Amino acid sequence: MERVYNFAAGPAAMPLSVLEKAKAEFTCYGSTGMSVMEMSHRSKMYLEIYQQTERLVRQVMDISDDYAVLFLPGGATMQFAAIPMNLLAENGSADYVDSGNFAHGALEEAKKYGNVRVIASSRDDKYTYIPEVTPDMIDPSACYVHITTNNTIFGTRYTSLPDTGNVPLVADASSNILSEPYDVNRFGVIYAGAQKNIGPAGMAIVIVRRDLMGKARPSTPKILDWAKQADADSMVNTPPTYTIYLAGLCMQWLLDQGGVSEMEKINIHKASLLYDVLDSSKLYRATAQKAFRSRMNVTFVTRDPDMDALFVKEAAAQGLVNLKGHRLVGGIRASIYNAMPVEGVEKLAEFMKAFEVQHV
Numbered sequence: 001m002e003r004v005y006n007f008a009a010g011p012a013a014m015p016l017s018v019l020e021k022a023k024a025e026f027t028c029y030g031s032t033g034m035s036v037m038e039m040s041h042r043s044k045m046y047l048e049i050y051q052q053t054e055r056l057v058r059q060v061m062d063i064s065d066d067y068a069v070l071f072l073p074g075g076a077t078m079q080f081a082a083i084p085m086n087l088l089a090e091n092g093s094a095d096y097v098d099s100g101n102f103a104h105g106a107l108e109e110a111k112k113y114g115n116v117r118v119i120a121s122s123r124d125d126k127y128t129y130i131p132e133v134t135p136d137m138i139d140p141s142a143c144y145v146h147i148t149t150n151n152t153i154f155g156t157r158y159t160s161l162p163d164t165g166n167v168p169l170v171a172d173a174s175s176n177i178l179s180e181p182y183d184v185n186r187f188g189v190i191y192a193g194a195q196k197n198i199g200p201a202g203m204a205i206v207i208v209r210r211d212l213m214g215k216a217r218p219s220t221p222k223i224l225d226w227a228k229q230a231d232a233d234s235m236v237n238t239p240p241t242y243t244i245y246l247a248g249l250c251m252q253w254l255l256d257q258g259g260v261s262e263m264e265k266i267n268i269h270k271a272s273l274l275y276d277v278l279d280s281s282k283l284y285r286a287t288a289q290k291a292f293r294s295r296m297n298v299t300f301v302t303r304d305p306d307m308d309a310l311f312v313k314e315a316a317a318q319g320l321v322n323l324k325g326h327r328l329v330g331g332i333r334a335s336i337y338n339a340m341p342v343e344g345v346e347k348l349a350e351f352m353k354a355f356e357v358q359h360v
């Protein structure tokens with residue numbers, strides 16, 4: 001069977017050349033005589049792979065030595081708990097921006113560990129925009145401010161980062177990391193689940209400013225303590241070795257495409273192909289407010305849920321799969337991460353126009 005264009009929100013499409021390279025090396029990596037999967041995580045051959053992945057992540061995101069780069073199990077959701085454990089002092093307080101379902105999940109988790117202030121929210125408006133955050137809204141004594149740079153379910157993104165002064169900015173960038181350049185120095189912590197723009201599921205990359213480490217609560221499990229993980233090269237326990245290897249292949253692929261700033265240009269082009277169709281349509285309506293539209297998750301509806309379902313079904317018959325919106329919101333969502341080729345988006349745009357002609 002031929003490969004389809006997979007518009008899934010995550011786990012999501014991977015670059016085909018990465019899959020092919022992994023396939024070629026699957027049973028026998030280099031001159032090691034074994035699969036990466038079979039290597040001891042402490043072996044010299046595996047440590048080279050680990051260090052290469054870290055080096056490439058640092059290179060593509062231009063991360064200075066002031067930051068540790070951790071590869072941790074449990075995805076972004078595990079970090080929802082790790083963040084307060086590592087950063088929220090027992091009597092301290094943290095400021096959260098509630099811009100989507102994952103943002104909400106992060107703050108609900110943090111509440112278990114201490115005082116959480118929701119300083120801005122678009123929850124009552126169905127998360128169709130990013131709420132404004134001005135410096136006066138931030139508690140200058142807060143342990144950190146938490147944002148979600150791209151809201152995967154609702155299809156919104158921050159077009160500029162809030163100015164948090166001296167309060168560390170902590171960002172869940174799971175669904176748009178590596179899709180546009182970010183100045184890492186503006187953040188205390190950036191973290192992302194791997195299964196959208198980094199590689200396969202089951203891991204998060206956590207980029208932590210070193211001076212923020214070492215303050216974890218005594219009750220913090222060792223595996224969630226960033227300082228301990230940094231000291232152990234993310235190997236407090238056996239790390240997701242194969243996922244780290246694949247993430248390295250994806251980083252090399254990204255560099256081969258010209259790096260993050262080149263990728264951003266392609267992503268702007270891909271997103272505009274779809275938004276242009278939506279904006280000139282009598283059938284579709286984009287659900288996110290224009291000023292906050294995501295370049296990674298394009299969310300829209302037709303005139304009713306039955307028509308949405310028909311759209312999803314007919315698209316799938318043409319090899320354009322996983323376009324159903326998240327179960328919380330319904331509708332249609334096209335996730336077009338870095339690995340989605342331009343041709344896939346062009347095919348989808350053509351399908352959308354043809355479907356509209358049939359159904360208006």
Ligand SMILES: *Cc1c(COP(=O)(O)O)cnc(C)c1O
Pocket residue numbers: 010074075076077078102148150151152172173174175193194195202203
């Ligand atoms: C997918 C996603 C998550 C959850 O990631 P897991 O790896 O499943 O824990 C969290 N935040 C955002 C913004 C996401 O897109």
